[in-house]
Each structure stands twice: as structure tokens, then as C-alpha cells.
Amino acid sequence: MENWNITADFILLGLFNHTGAHQFLFVLVLIIAFTSLVSNALMLLLILLDPRLHRPMYFLLSQLSLMDLMLISAIVPKMAIDYLTGRKFISPAGCGFQIFFFLTLGGGECFLLAAMSYDRYVAICHPLRYPVLMSWKVCLSMILGSWFLGAVDGLMQAAATLNFSFCSTREIDHFFCEAPTLVRLACADTSVFEYVMYICCVLMLLIPISLILISYSLILAAVLHMHSNEARKKAFATCSSHLSVVGLFFGAGIFTYMRPKSYKSANYNKVVSVYYTIFTPVLNPLIYSVRNSEVKGALQKCMNRCAAYE
Numbered sequence: 001m002e003n004w005n006i007t008a009d010f011i012l013l014g015l016f017n018h019t020g021a022h023q024f025l026f027v028l029v030l031i032i033a034f035t036s037l038v039s040n041a042l043m044l045l046l047i048l049l050d051p052r053l054h055r056p057m058y059f060l061l062s063q064l065s066l067m068d069l070m071l072i073s074a075i076v077p078k079m080a081i082d083y084l085t086g087r088k089f090i091s092p093a094g095c096g097f098q099i100f101f102f103l104t105l106g107g108g109e110c111f112l113l114a115a116m117s118y119d120r121y122v123a124i125c126h127p128l129r130y131p132v133l134m135s136w137k138v139c140l141s142m143i144l145g146s147w148f149l150g151a152v153d154g155l156m157q158a159a160a161t162l163n164f165s166f167c168s169t170r171e172i173d174h175f176f177c178e179a180p181t182l183v184r185l186a187c188a189d190t191s192v193f194e195y196v197m198y199i200c201c202v203l204m205l206l207i208p209i210s211l212i213l214i215s216y217s218l219i220l221a222a223v224l225h226m227h228s229n230e231a232r233k234k235a236f237a238t239c240s241s242h243l244s245v246v247g248l249f250f251g252a253g254i255f256t257y258m259r260p261k262s263y264k265s266a267n268y269n270k271v272v273s274v275y276y277t278i279f280t281p282v283l284n285p286l287i288y289s290v291r292n293s294e295v296k297g298a299l300q301k302c303m304n305r306c307a308a309y310e
Contacts, residue, residue, distance in 0.1 A: 008170060009089040010182075014082055015175040015270055026083060029278060033076040036282035040065040040072075043285040043295075050298040056139035057123070060116045061288055063143050067105045067112065068281035074101040075277045079175045092162055095177035099158040102178065106253065106276065107204045108150030113246055114208035115142035117215035120242060125222045153200055160196075164188050174270055176277070180256075181269070201253075209250050216243060241287045248283065252276040
């Protein structure tokens with residue numbers, strides 16, 4: 001097949017067509033994305049302004065909100081503009097930036113969730129040693145490590161993907177540029193890259209989720225030995241909210257990146273991608289705020305201040 005110049009644009013086929021049902025779904029996705037932007041920005045603002053939330057647990061949570069905020073901003077505006085204008089083109093540079101930001105934020109969130117599970121393990125199992133085991137230095141190292149590992153994975157996959165020669169077919173059957181989808185358009189043999197990409201996905205998904213499961217197994221064992229029903233109830237409430245976020249995020253990621261190639265369907269991939277690019281980011285701040293009395297207290301305090309200024 002005829003190769004095409006690297007300056008030629010790709011075509012994103014998108015998520016929706018222009019039927020009535022799909023128009024309704026498009027509006028629904030925009031509402032959810034806007035809610036995600038507002039709720040994550042509000043979470044960041046509360047943690048920044050309220051001194052009671054200036055603790056490692058909430059600093060990690062603020063980074064989770066920042067990653068979700070950036071993930072929504074990198075994916076949804078382009079998708080919405082393409083659908084409304086009908087211009088579904090994206091340049092190779094734009095495609096590379098989407099792959100980089102998506103993998104940086106997605107991979108970073110994997111390790112950040114593992115860091116958050118370690119924070120809960122120390123807080124519940126070793127409360128007296130918490131200031132030492134979860135010091136600000138340790139917390140900052142975890143956050144920087146999460147961003148760095150995500151950025152390395154994103155840079156490698158974006159650069160390697162765009163180095164392939166692409167065939168005359170320029171249509172990407174997705175609503176954003178994702179490395180596995182883009183690789184299918186390459187004319188060259190991509191088996192080595194796909195194997196390396198699979199290994200990266202194993203490292204970025206299975207290692208963090210293994211650490212998370214170990215942490216929460218130790219937490220569960222400690223909670224079952226607690227004599228106070230109130231303390232046990234509080235620990236279960238905190239851990240259940242964290243595990244719900246972990247299950248949604250890692251479940252969608254494993255479904256997309258770790259299935260055999262023969263079982264991958266473009267429509268299923270697009271639907272699952274919606275979960276970890278749009279739905280999960282809106283659930284994170286809601287789950288953590290509804291199940292956390294300190295966050296609710298900070299929100300009430302902020303609302304009282306706003307009412308007083310009026």
C-alpha cells in the first residue's frame with residue numbers, strides 16, 4: 001500500500017453519530033465532563049485553602065484531582081469540537097501529544113493510587129509511626145515518582161508510535177489518539193513494539209494493583225482485630241471508597257490493554273475508554289468527598305465564607 005507523508009492528518013471517527021440517541025448521549029457526556037472539571041477543581045481548591053487538609057493523604061488526593069482534571073481537558077474538548085464542527089482531523093503532532101498526556105496521566109494515576117493505598121495502610125496499621133513512615137519527604141517522592149514514571153511511558157510510546165510508516169488509510173476508529181489503535185494503521189511490522197507495549201502495560205497496571213491489594217489485605221487484617229466498632233466502621237468506609245475507585249480505573253485499563261489482540265473490538269474499546277477518561281474522573285472527587293467528613297467540613301466552611309461575603 002502507498003505510504004503517505006508524515007505531515008498528513010489523521011481522521012478520528014469519533015464516538016457518536018448524529019442520530020437522536022447519540023446526540024442525547026453526547027450532551028450527557030458533556031455534562032459529566034463539565035461536572036468532573038468543576039468537582040476536581042473544587043477539590044483542589046478546598047485542599048489548597050483549608051489548613052486542616054494540609055496532610056499527606058490530601059496532598060495525594062489533590063494530585064489525583066489534578067491528573068483527572070488534565071485528562072478530561074486533553075480528551076473531551078477535542079472530541080466535542082470534532083463532533084460539533086464535523087472536522088475530525090488531527091495532526092501527527094496533536095496525536096502524539098494526546099498519546100503522551102493520556103499515558104502520562106493514566107500511568108501516573110496507577111502509581112498514585114498505589115501510593116494512596118500505602119498511605120491508608122500506614123494510617124490504619126501504624127498510626128503512631130505515621131509521621132515518620134509517611135513524612136512529607138516520602139509523600140513528595142511518591143508523587144514525583146508517579147509523574148515521572150507516567151511521563152517516561154508516555155514519551156516512549158508516543159515517540160515509537162509516530163515513528164512508524166502509516167498506510168493510505170488515515171482513519172482512527174476512536175474518539176482520541178490511543179497507541180494501540182494507531183499502531184493498527186502502520187504498514188511496518190509492529191510485533192516487537194506491541195510486545196514491548198504489552199510489557200509496559202503489565203508493569204504500569206499489575207505492579208501498582210498488586211501493591212494496592214497487598215496494602216488493603218493488611219488493612220483488612222488489622223481492621224478485623226480492632227475492638228472499637230466505630231474505628232472499624234470508619235476504616236471500612238475509607239477503604240471501600242478507595243477500592244471502588246481502584247476497581248473502576250484498573251478494571252477498564254486491564255480490559256483495554258491486556259486482552260489478546262484477537263479479542264479487541266473497536267466499539268468495545270471506545271466504550272471502555274469512556275469509563276477511564278470521562279466517568280472515573282467524575283467519580284473520584286464525589287467518592288472521596290461524600291465518604292470523608294473532613295472534606296465535607298472544608299466544603300461547608302468554604303460555602304459559609306462565600307455566603308458571608310455576599
